[in-house]
Amino acid sequence: INHIVHNGGLYKRPFNEAFEETPMLVAVLTYVGYGVLTLFGYLRDFMRQWKIEKCQNATEREEQKDFVPLYQDFENFYNRNLYMRIRDSWNRPICSVPGAKVDMMERVSHDYNWTFTYTGRVIKGIINMGSYNYLGFAQKAGTCQEAASKVLSQYGAGVCSTRQEMGNLDKHEELEKLVARFLGVESAMAYGMGFATNSMNIPALVGKGCLILSDELNHASLVLGARLSGATIRIFKHNNMQSLEKLLKDAIVHGQPRTRRPWKKILILVEGIYSMEGSIVRLPEVIALKKKYKSYLYLDEAHSIGALGPSGRGVVEYFGLSPEDVDVMMGTFTKSFGAAGGYIGGKKELIDYLRTYSHSAVYATSMSPPVVEQIITSVKCIMGEDGTTVGEARVQQLAENTRYFRRRLKEMGFIIYGNEDSPVVPLMLYMPAKIGAFGREMLKRNIGVVVVGFPATPIIESRARFCLSAAHTKEMLDTALKEIDEVGDLLQLKYSRHRLVPLLDRPFDETTYEETED
């Protein structure tokens, strides 16, 4: 059909991604559950309106009752009636470093999750399956912490300026050179906030008259940056290269909507690992398409930097490609490096342009020095430049943990989305009551998980998302798996029918080895 050779001409390793279909009975029962809750939601709203029940959520003031109503849309209805019932699974306060084990403050609610009170007890040693701690650098002791505290005593914590004015420390220069060397690009720039890196730099790169082709399931920061830029945005189906190629062809052939002029720039926005699905982008195909249709690629490696690839350099190394093919490599320091912030890497002209024209560089406060030192130490550790093999061991441990955990969960019979090699493991729950029940049952068994429901996922596809870490030992994973097995039997979560559905974007035939199953 197209130039992508099926038998691995572009892919040097098998690409195993699966999204098992929702079983029909489960979908029907999920709708039944949501239907019952919606009916009760209407009943409660009626009672609140007619003052039979005390209204505890935000409403308009008496004088504003005749204005356009603020809280009548579906999101607010969902918030009041469905989210409030299971709210105790989110915003749990932790009181220790979020490493492999974490301490949590216990809280109870006496009025069905409208208010919480702390009992004063601290639950210690909860196995942490929810923090983005892929390489285990969230530690309170060790080389990173010592270096960071030395820098703290030398530079202090605050910078009190933006990068362009008086906030450009020598530590920032050192960090940027190091990050550029780590990624294999000419130059890099670091920002204080990962979300702001995306939302403030995409407007600097594209503007009106440009076209943005963005994946269906891109993160809110990419969507916000794309909308702020004023460019035309077109969405292609998630990880679907046929859809992307069709959009590219249409863009080149038809040009801009009314004037038919050619687009000034075409920018493809993709992520390395999509955190809600656990899927990895089909980078070789995207790069082949980008070269054929002469467009630019913006790769957001928030979750994949440090977590993929034989030496932790991200999804570009995972596929064995050259970093020069990706025009803008963006990533965050929050996930694998145990710090905060984001970076953009690319050609020197691009980064020099961004230093002057990016909103984040001009207006945002620069990164705090201890955070910068934490990143420098952790990057040196991963690269092996601190003289030990700790970094390499961690990357390998993460890969082993990922493979083991995913294999065991699939064998137990849960529906797991995503690629075999991604450390983000979504386990499907589907029914609304099971979202709350799963979170609570796992906490009772001393395991902390993140459950995700409606606004972040489609309404029937709610899930529990596990983030594996190199800090998890095999014993911890075995304990967690045993408890997940128990809770899965208790709540009847083992929906899988062990049927590997071929990916629908190309016809399945025996010669495609991307859809193999072991």
Added chain:
Amino acid sequence: MDIKSMKNYLYWLYCQFELITCSCLMEPWEKLLFYTFNITMLVTVLYTAYIFVPVHISMAFQFFLHLFGNQHENTVSIVK
């Protein structure tokens, strides 16, 4: 022992029902309302079935008997 495992199994089934219809998330008065409504509907359906189903079945039985049984009656009358 059998009774105990039976009771556990029934309790587990009840928990599954609660999870599917989200009644484990409801406040006690909502649960009361929901169960009252459900049990009332169930009792009504069962009562209606108890009254009407035997009548319908016997009518259907007589209809089919009439269809195939007419030949029998004819032979009986000739013999008479």
